[in-house]
Amino acid sequence: MSTTPLEDPWPAPRATTPVDAVVTLPGSKSLTNRALLLAAIADQPSVVRRALRSRDTLLMAQALTALGSEVDTSGPDWRVTPGPFDRDAAVDCGLAGTVMRFVPPVAALSTGQVAFDGDPHMRQRPIGEVLGALRSLGVHVPGERLPFTIHGTGAVRGGTVVIDASASSQFISALLLAGARYERGVDVRHDGKPVPSLPHIDMTVAMLREHGVDVDDSAANRWAVPPGAVKAVDHTIEPDLSNAAPFLALAAISGGTVTVRDWPRVTDQAGDALRDILTQMGCTVGFTDEGLSVTGPAVGELQGVDLDLHDVGELAPAVAALCAVASGPSHLRGIGHIRGHETDRLAALATELTGLGADVTEHPDGLEIRPAALHAGVFHTYADHRMAHAGVIVAAAVDGVLVEDVATTSKTFTDFAPFWASLF
Numbered sequence: 001m002s003t004t005p006l007e008d009p010w011p012a013p014r015a016t017t018p019v020d021a022v023v024t025l026p027g028s029k030s031l032t033n034r035a036l037l038l039a040a041i042a043d044q045p046s047v048v049r050r051a052l053r054s055r056d057t058l059l060m061a062q063a064l065t066a067l068g069s070e071v072d073t074s075g076p077d078w079r080v081t082p083g084p085f086d087r088d089a090a091v092d093c094g095l096a097g098t099v100m101r102f103v104p105p106v107a108a109l110s111t112g113q114v115a116f117d118g119d120p121h122m123r124q125r126p127i128g129e130v131l132g133a134l135r136s137l138g139v140h141v142p143g144e145r146l147p148f149t150i151h152g153t154g155a156v157r158g159g160t161v162v163i164d165a166s167a168s169s170q171f172i173s174a175l176l177l178a179g180a181r182y183e184r185g186v187d188v189r190h191d192g193k194p195v196p197s198l199p200h201i202d203m204t205v206a207m208l209r210e211h212g213v214d215v216d217d218s219a220a221n222r223w224a225v226p227p228g229a230v231k232a233v234d235h236t237i238e239p240d241l242s243n244a245a246p247f248l249a250l251a252a253i254s255g256g257t258v259t260v261r262d263w264p265r266v267t268d269q270a271g272d273a274l275r276d277i278l279t280q281m282g283c284t285v286g287f288t289d290e291g292l293s294v295t296g297p298a299v300g301e302l303q304g305v306d307l308d309l310h311d312v313g314e315l316a317p318a319v320a321a322l323c324a325v326a327s328g329p330s331h332l333r334g335i336g337h338i339r340g341h342e343t344d345r346l347a348a349l350a351t352e353l354t355g356l357g358a359d360v361t362e363h364p365d366g367l368e369i370r371p372a373a374l375h376a377g378v379f380h381t382y383a384d385h386r387m388a389h390a391g392v393i394v395a396a397a398v399d400g401v402l403v404e405d406v407a408t409t410s411k412t413f414t415d416f417a418p419f420w421a422s423l424f
C-alpha cells in the first residue's frame with residue numbers, strides 16, 4: 001500500500017510532450033485469484049509465482065486462510081498449502097467480485113459456518129444467482145446479497161443447475177472452479193441474455209484443465225465438470241493486460257511509444273483486445289523483443305470507434321476516456337452489465353466526462369461520445385479503480401484535471417499513482 005500520502009483530489013500529470021516508456025506491470029488479478037483458489041482445493045501444496053499483490057488478491061489469500069488453507073504471501077511467489085476447511089470463518093470480500101463470487105462455492109465444502117460481507121457498495125453487486133445455484137446443489141445458504149452465511153456440512157451434492165449469468169460471467173466461473181470437488185460434479189446451464197466477458201470463462205476452463213479437471217464446454221451456454229481431484233500446479237502469473245490500458249492509452253494520447261514488458265503472445269486475458277482497439281483508434285501496435293509496443297498518432301488525431309465491448313467490458317472506462325479526447329465520434333455498445341461492476345460505470349463515466357465538458361449520451365447498454373473541448377475540473381472515481389484509470393488518462397490530455405481518490409487503484413495495483421507519475 002502507498003507509503004506517501006497523495007494530495008486528494010490528485011493533480012494527475014499532464015503529458016505536454018510525447019511519453020516514451022518501457023514498463024513492467026504487476027500480475028493479473030483474474031489469473032492470481034483463480035490460481036490461489038485452485039491451489040487451496042488442490043491435492044498438494046503449490047506456488048503462485050509473480051502473484052499480484054493488491055487489495056483483491058490479499059483479500060482472496062485471507063479468505064482461503066480463514067477457511068483453513070495456508071497462504072504464505074511474504075515473497076513475490078506465494079506458497080499455498082491446502083488444509084481442511086473445518087472451522088467457522090468470516091470472509092471480507094472488499095469490493096472484489098472474484099472473492100464474493102468464487103469463494104462461496106468452495107466455502108460450501110467446509111464443515112463450519114462461513115460469514116461473508118464486504119464494502120458498502122459490495123452489498124449492491126449481484127450474487128443472488130450464485131446463492132440460488134448453491135441452494136439447488138444442496139447447500140444451506142439463505143439470502144440474495146451480502147451479507148450472507150454458508151452453513152457448511154463438509155460436502156456438496158452438486159449436479160445440474162440452470163442460472164441466468166447475463167449479469168456476470170463470474171457466476172459461471174465460480175461454480176466451475178469448485179465443481180470437481182462436489183459429489184456429482186457440476187453441470188451449469190445458462191438461460192438468459194448473452195453471458196458477458198466470455199474470455200474470463202475461457203480462462204477458468206483453461207486453468208481447470210491445467211489442474212487435471214475435465215471440462216465439457218462443447219455446447220453453447222453449458223459447462224460441465226465431473227467429480228474428481230484438482231491437481232496441484234505451479235502457475236506463473238502474466239502481467240495484468242487490462243491494467244495495461246492506461247499505460248498504452250498514454251502513448252495513444254501523447255503521440256509517444258509505450259512498451260509493456262512480457263505481454264504474452266497467447267493469452268485468455270480480456271485485456272489482449274487492447275491491441276485491436278488501439279489499432280482501430282489509429283495507433284501503431286506490435287510485438288517487440290521486449291513486449292507489446294504502442295505508438296500513438298500525432299496529438300489530436302486519435303480516431304473515434306464503434307465497438308461492442310460485451311466480451312471485454314472491464315476495458316470500457318479506459319476506452320471511454322480515450323474516446324472523450326478522440327477527434328471523431330464513438331459508440332461503445334453491449335456493456336449494460338458494467339452497471340453492476342465496482343460502480344454503475346456507464347452512469348459514472350457519463351457524469352464525470354460530461355462534467356469536464358465532454359459530449360456524452362448514456363444508453364441502457366452503452367455510451368455515445370462525440371468530440372468536444374474538455375476543460376479543467378475534478379474527476380470523481382466512486383471507489384472504482386478503473387474510473388481512476390479513466391481519470392488519469394483524461395488528466396494526461398487536458399489541463400487542470402484532478403482525480404479524486406486515486407488511491408482506489410490499490411484494488412488491483414498497489415502504488416499506481418507514484419508509478420504513473422514517474423512516467424512523465
Ligand SMILES: O=C(O)C1=C[C@@H](OP(=O)(O)O)[C@@H](O)[C@H](O)C1
Nearest residue numbers: 030168169170196197200313314
Ligand atoms: O472472472 C474474472 O476474473 C472477471 C470477470 C469479468 O467480470 P464480469 O463478467 O462481471 O464482467 C471482469 O469484468 C472482471 O474484471 C474479472
Ligand SMILES: C=C(OP(=O)(O)O)C(=O)O
Nearest residue numbers: 095096097098314341342
Ligand atoms: C469488474 C471488475 O472487477 P471485479 O473482479 O471486482 O468484478 C474490474 O476489475 O473491472
